[in-house]
Amino acid sequence: MKAKNFKSYWEKFGTLAIFIVMWGVFAILAPGSFATSGNFVQIITQSATIMLLACGEFFAILLGGIDLSIGSVAAFTGMITAKLMVEGGMNPFLAVLLGAVLGGALCGFINGTLINLTGVHPFIITLGTQSVFRALTLIISNAQATFGMPKIFTQIFGGLWNGIPMAVVIALIVALICWFVTTKLTFGRNLYVMGGNRDAAWFSGINVKQHLLMVHTISGLCAGICGAVMAARLGAAEPNTATGAETEAIAAAIIGGTSFFGGKGKVPNVIVGALILGLISNGLNMCSVPTFYQNLATGLLLIAAVSLDQAVSRKK
């Protein structure tokens, strides 16, 4: 009974515990610079884009699948949004709605449709579309960055609001919506059901293909929003932006306790998972550790977190 209690606590607060422990470690190692409120905001800001991507990725992994295309989708939608404003002279809000929101959703819709039509594992389909969307970005941009976006755009999506970066505000709103969808709507509950046993879900009347399509659309949508935020913060749409960002998003979801086999995971934990990634790179920076050691630390942490999770869940 005691072990079971520990297990359920771990499932709820394990990720948070890792975050707090790591924060404590860095606070001891670099007390002057790390443990300040300014730096805390800095960590959240650094993690904001990963949070956005991780929210979408979470849905894909929840079904036992994956979405490898989100980095490319973010670059693609960021580029389209910038082009619409800079070259098309479009109203920034309309450009974001068309380019980032609808554009991202459409990219995800294409992923989902291809998975449903071919029956091929999402890993392979999205590996393919990862290249396709990246190539399209390079083609439409001629491999050049797009500058000169309207100030209102960079301010609203990349500026500050009462001292808090807008990127963080947007990421938290998206996370809140995702949390609501996964916990309060039947759609969300159906996803856990499908992730747990897809065949049984089908026999219980859940339209598994529709749900999968919706999941990838959501994943693309989050990536699209992330693309707009990235372009606004940078003040430019870079064709090579967010390369490899999907691996960080996957890492955030997994460190956040999402089961790679599907059917298990929580949005708040995924957000904490993204924060942990931000915390590592920030903390190691503060301790003057070179960048390549940061990758080492992230990799080891990922393995450690998942091993720990396995060890706990095997306990009965």
Next chain:
Amino acid sequence: METLVEMKDIRKEFPGVVALDQVSFDVKAGEVHLLLGENGAGKSTLMKILSGIYTPTSGRIVMGGQEYAALTPKKSKELGISIIYQELSVVNELSIAENMFVGKLPTKKLFSVLPIVDRAAYEKKAEEAARRVGLKKPVSTLVGDLSISEKQMVEIAKALVENSKLLVMDEPTSSLTEEETRNLQNIIRELRAEGIGIVYISHKMKELREIGDRVTILKDGRTVATKEMTEIHSEQEIISMMVGRELQSTFFGKEDVDYKPENIIFKAENIKRKDGKTRDVSFELYRGEVLGVAGLVGAGRTELMNAIFAGESYESGRVWLDGREVKIGTPYTSIKNGIAMITENRRETGIFPNFGIKENLVLVNRLLKSGWGGFYGMIHEKQDEKVAEKEREEMQVKCASLSQLITELSGGNQQKVIVGKWLAANARVLIFDEPTKGIDIGTKTEMYKIMRSLAEQGVGVIMISSEMPELLGICDRIMVMNQGVKKGILDKAEVTEELILQTATM
């Protein structure tokens, strides 16, 4: 003739069940020994003991002059026992020759150091084995490109390569055409002439006489008789030995069903599948009755119900519920219309292992309350709890709490949760596919009671079952199928096990 293997007084207990009791069985070199019995009689268990998969609770196995209390799969192989299961275990992605040598490919040394696979050597041996079983395709052909009968020959050839002395064939002809069957029988005769002992399990009465030397009949885990085939004078004799059982009185009194057209709850007409696994099957289900569906493996019973419930491979045919025509589509549309199916494979298509009892109970109920095809709706924990609590009580699920994981329950209780799930979804017709598979006798009885009481309440109950006693015990009528075709509907007044078997193999 020399005795190859002798199994003496074998007893095998599983938790709560005695699968085999005092069974003795022997095979001589150069004979075909038929092993007969109904589903669940213990044939497979006995053969699994021979292949070392199961350890007998008591008894001895004598082979090669030595006595064993139990065999291991490895030991069984070493002694020369090969089993060809009904579901063939060939690897489609490998060639014929590679399949024969799986796990034991001969090697040669490259530059006298590096061991590499000696293709020439194994293909030569494979060719010889292929010739012995009459397999004409080149041995480099991928097994995936072969017909079922050819795959079977690959399995036999594999046994020859292993120098098997004893070959067990479990329903080898269940998916073969008549010509392929004759061909297989010729091969079996040749192997017999070479001194190989063969155990032959089959349900097809006709071929038994042509091939068998001796016959052993099992029933409820006991040996009924072992006889020379020359002592057997008719198929009838075999059937009555297989069946001859007093019906247990633990079963239930049946309702008197009024077979009037206005009492038809559910009707299916000319259901046909694209893959041909059911062809033009029609049936009616009356208010208050339990309709049984009987048939041997491959009869197309599950396939029929899957086509109706899930639209699987559906080509044509119509269904009516309460006099209203219902479109065959997806499980969702069926459920919405009140048709539900309790699938045979509880673990794979029934339960949600990552959820508690509550979620498993309310899932479909909630889905139906939601809009947009189950897509859009809010979760109401309180309501869900009420629904779950009601069904838990109605089904008498034994559990510590509703939040307990479903995987922690016994098979029978899991089954009750699944039935509860459909009742919470207001199912009008419930299709049970092998509902008592893998559950203990006590819960079985409870399941029967549940089915009968559902029928009395006016819910349509269809039960696919391979267990004769339960079909006879609780069904009002039994539809018999074979090879995807309905062979007849038998009424409770006339039905006997023999009649079912006869109807099926007609």
